[in-house]
Amino acid sequence: MTQNRILSHMLADIARDYGQPVMIWQASTLLGALLVAWVLARLVARALESRRRARQETARFGSESLRKALFPLLGGLLVWGAQTALAESMSTSLLELALVPLFGIALIYLVFFIARRVFGRTGHAHAWLSIAEKLVSVLVWIGMGITVLGIQDEVLRWMASVRFRVGNAHMTLLSFTTGLMWVCATVVFALWLGSVYEDRVMRAHSVDANLRVVLSRVGRALLLLAAVLVSFSLVGIDITVLGVFGGALGVGLGLSLQKIASNYVSGFIILIDRSLRLGDTINVAGLQGMVTQITTRYTKVRGLDGIETLIPNEKLVTDVVQNHSSYLTRGYAKAAVQIAYTSDVDQAMALLVEAAHGVERVLEDPAPAAYFVGFGADGINLELGYWIEEAAKGTAATRSSVNRNIWRLFGEHGISIPYARRDIHLVGALPAVLNGAVELAQDPSIGAGANEMREPGTPLARDAATGA
Incomplete structure (x- = not known):
């Protein structure tokens, strides 16, 4: 009884089977399952890498976490299958204990992968993302330790006994923690689905680029809204109160957020009617440049001097915009x-x-x-x-x-481009004309042109000689 009160059933069973032949069989089964899991993890990792190269995708941020999660996840599944199959014929204390770290470590890396796919799409991990990953690791390891020690029931009862109030609602530490976990899990899962959905939509080259942007953003917004509503329902919050919040939000949009709402609506109009495209060269309000990004709130235009300017979408809808790029380019x-x-x-x-x-x-x-x-x-x-x-x-x-x-x-090839021909008619007596020609010839500013007029045989000289 003393041993049972100190050790959990897992550790007590391990101590009971220690030194027995059944422990050798369990250790052999565990090593065999882990070896098979290691081989399968390498094969799956190669298949994923080949698929990425076939699609000509760049290395995705977080893929290393996915590769690290493959071995413990596959190992846990194989060990769980072996433990289920052998449970009726022999003791499986060692296999049961091995499931805890295998699934726990797999959960940590899967959370890392999903978090980096959702919040690290630029390819760089932010400081708060690293802190969140460390917090998740600590919590999972604490959970694994509690499970191995067999005190999870006592911990849950203690959390249920801690009561406090949030507004008019009475909550316990257990319900608050459970609700927070559900909200985080559903929101992160929705963001991950939205990320996968956006990748699929953006790779659909048969669909117009602007339409792909609209579909991806609307899809992510709907998934996030559904996740929030589902998480509220799971926690026990009455979602009918959102109707009052929606009414207040509508009044706010109509008053203080009018410009922001107008920019968002204008952004969807631009994306849907395809009046502007990425790469178009436009001129709006004296600014000329190339469209490099179209969002739901603003459009980014890179000027001829290389400076990027954010233009509110409302301005692109209400003002005159000159598009120097045709659809045929x-x-x-x-x-x-x-x-x-x-x-x-x-x-x-x-x-x-x-x-x-x-x-x-x-x-x-x-x-x-x-x-x-x-x-x-x-x-x-x-x-x-x-x-x-x-x-x-x-x-x-x-x-x-x-x-x-x-x-x-x-x-x-001797194709001549003619000079313009002009006929000059001199009006007046011949002496006056000749005197004028002499004065022009003596003027140094005239140069070669005057000498040409003095040369015999030129049209001017002939006309002067004949008195024309």
């Missing part, structure tokens, strides 16, 4: 050129098309095309039309490359 450009009447038109048009081929970001489909625009005063007007990929990034460099190719090809 391409833009049309043209190059106008004039050739002399003595040039070969067909050759010139072929050279124009050739000038656009091979230039970076110039699309081959639709193919560049040359057009005979009309007859000009000094030559034939031609035009080259072509499409530029991702025109929102700028077209100046592409148009410059095409124009340089046109200039080079025209020079190589």
